[in-house]
Amino acid sequence: xxxxxxxxxxxxxxxxxxxxxxxxxxxxxxxxxxxxxxxxxxxxxxxxxxxxxxxxxxxxxxxxxxxxxxxxxxxxxxxxxxxxxxxxxxxxxxxxxxxxxxxxxxxxxxxxxxxxxxxxxxxxxxxxxxxxxxxxxxxxxxxxxxxxxxxxxxxxxxxxxxxxxxxxxxx
Amino acid sequence: xxxxxxxxxxxxxxxxxxxxxxxxxxxxxxxxxxxxxxxxxxxxxxxxxxxxxxxxxxxxxxxxxxxxxxxxxxxxxxxxxxxxxxxxxxxxxxxxxxxxxxxxxxxxxxxxxxxxxxxxxxxxxxxxxxxxxxxxxxxxxxxxxxxxxxxxxxxxxxxxxxxxxxxxxxxxxxxxxxxxxxxxxxxxxxxxxxxxxxxxxxxxxxxxxxxxxxxxxxxxxxxxxxxxxxxxxxxxxxxxxxxxxxxxxxxxxxxxxxxxxxxxxxxxxxxxxxxxxxxxxxxxxxxxxxxxxxxxxxxxxxxxxxxxxxxxxxxxxxxxxxxxxxxxxxxxxxxxxxxxxxxxxxxxxxxxxxxxxxxxxxxxxxxxxxxxxxxxxxxxxxxxxxxxxxxxxxxxxxxxxxxxxxxxxxxxxxxxxxxxxx
Numbered sequence: 001x002x003x004x005x006x007x008x009x010x011x012x013x014x015x016x017x018x019x020x021x022x023x024x025x026x027x028x029x030x031x032x033x034x035x036x037x038x039x040x041x042x043x044x045x046x047x048x049x050x051x052x053x054x055x056x057x058x059x060x061x062x063x064x065x066x067x068x069x070x071x072x073x074x075x076x077x078x079x080x081x082x083x084x085x086x087x088x089x090x091x092x093x094x095x096x097x098x099x100x101x102x103x104x105x106x107x108x109x110x111x112x113x114x115x116x117x118x119x120x121x122x123x124x125x126x127x128x129x130x131x132x133x134x135x136x137x138x139x140x141x142x143x144x145x146x147x148x149x150x151x152x153x154x155x156x157x158x159x160x161x162x163x164x165x166x167x168x169x170x171x
Numbered sequence: 172x173x174x175x176x177x178x179x180x181x182x183x184x185x186x187x188x189x190x191x192x193x194x195x196x197x198x199x200x201x202x203x204x205x206x207x208x209x210x211x212x213x214x215x216x217x218x219x220x221x222x223x224x225x226x227x228x229x230x231x232x233x234x235x236x237x238x239x240x241x242x243x244x245x246x247x248x249x250x251x252x253x254x255x256x257x258x259x260x261x262x263x264x265x266x267x268x269x270x271x272x273x274x275x276x277x278x279x280x281x282x283x284x285x286x287x288x289x290x291x292x293x294x295x296x297x298x299x300x301x302x303x304x305x306x307x308x309x310x311x312x313x314x315x316x317x318x319x320x321x322x323x324x325x326x327x328x329x330x331x332x333x334x335x336x337x338x339x340x341x342x343x344x345x346x347x348x349x350x351x352x353x354x355x356x357x358x359x360x361x362x363x364x365x366x367x368x369x370x371x372x373x374x375x376x377x378x379x380x381x382x383x384x385x386x387x388x389x390x391x392x393x394x395x396x397x398x399x400x401x402x403x404x405x406x407x408x409x410x411x412x413x414x415x416x417x418x419x420x421x422x423x424x425x426x427x428x429x430x431x432x433x434x435x436x437x438x439x440x441x442x443x444x445x446x447x448x449x450x451x452x453x454x455x456x457x458x459x460x461x462x463x464x465x466x467x468x469x470x471x472x473x474x475x476x477x478x479x480x481x482x483x484x485x486x487x488x489x490x491x492x493x494x495x496x497x498x499x500x501x502x503x504x505x506x507x508x509x510x511x512x513x514x515x516x517x518x519x520x521x522x523x524x525x526x527x528x529x530x531x532x533x534x535x536x537x538x539x540x541x542x543x544x545x546x547x548x549x550x551x552x553x554x555x556x557x558x559x560x561x562x563x564x565x566x567x568x569x570x571x572x573x574x575x576x577x578x579x580x581x582x583x584x585x586x587x588x589x590x591x592x593x
Contacts, residue, residue, distance in 0.1 A: 025352055029299075029345075029349065032345060048329075048330070048331050049331055049334065052331055052334045052335055052338040053334065053338075055338040055341065056334070056337060056338045056341050059341050059342065059345060060338075060340075060341025060342075060344060060345075060371075060374070061341075063345060064344050064345065064348070064367060064371065067348055068364075068367070071360075071364065124330070125330060125331060125391055126389075
């Protein structure tokens, strides 16, 4: 309980900073920080595998990807970023409200009984792998196919714009 | 109450025979020698009457301190040995002014680094500029904690040791980016982008080649992987992973990728002194600059240690009758050999170009690394004997030859024209 009380304000602060910072690189770094703190939260509640994988995927993959995308595609005008804020506020609200509604709906149903189990379930990683690759094989395969399609699509996009002198500044 | 405890401690240390620390008797053997600081701290804290959490904390701090102390000394030593070895390869003398054989050179370097002016460029982001060197050193030290150094010397025996190792490694990329971006200058930024793209590209073959070991060991725990390589074939050939067809190929891929991950020649493009000054380290001076090198060398130790754990049997002795030597001595012996090979490679191969570097990772290393996964499965199901050797070698050799022929054909002619150099 104590780690949660310490970590959750920090996660919130980092996430708010990611939204409010004017410079995109600062926002990206703060986003990485908040994702890393979520990983620490997972580690403190005994979910070691998901915590480490969160760290690996979100810090090593997603954060680096965001940073690369920022540096390669942005036109370099940071003052324009501030003018665009009201419009992005609307987009942000449109993204956040459904999630918030879903969370409120879930909480209004009452917490499931499984949250009352002991704090440290200590699930061995073999059991986790068995669950993933024996019982949930269709879901895993679907995600794999989806990601492969995304990868091929991304490669095609990159190929199309590869010969042009100026890459389009669309983000 | 404290005096008898102190006397007990002294006699315990002096006789070196062992003493009772609380309920736990401690025998001082060669095997448990690296655990001595940890046990000493526990013993002192328990006899003083400290609460249990303090004893645990002190014990953990002592265990971490041992690892950090050992590897920082090794870092100082290696910085000298590297210069001496390179000098020998290049037919020079190398450092020979500070002490006999230049033995005090690391001390002189340290004093020089500490007394240098710490310059922060006016366009740099102060806090991030300071954070980057710390974030470079941190993951290397964290990664050193999970490696089993000996039968008993195993600082943090995590069940997910391998995942932890790679998860800490990803922090380096963010740190390099912060270093490049926070310096507020073009050269560090360019260097950081090159460094990150290199690290991301070479992390794939690194992890995939480690995966084949995980597949056949059935565990992510580094202790378990070492235990799995115990025993000897035919009475004298150690059952290490490198001595199997898939393990040999995966081990080679791992070694090359590890060389690139730790930014060492022939893959030391991120620094690229001749092209982009010093890469992401351009705007750093004084001890911050030294921290970058410390991070690099600690990372080299960590990744060599992981390679030894995965492929070279960890702390297992190379021959059956040699178990009387403490296991951590075998580990550090292997570490010395592996590091020497890295030095040798550095002294032998010329630096590659950035496009060669990328093509090598994506067209050569990753396909071969992916190939080791099915071959490892084939090895498992073909009985791990002579038949397995035959089948696996055949399956490995054909695509290997095809890939390298294609690779050579693409690489050999001058496909890149230098627009600005002509």
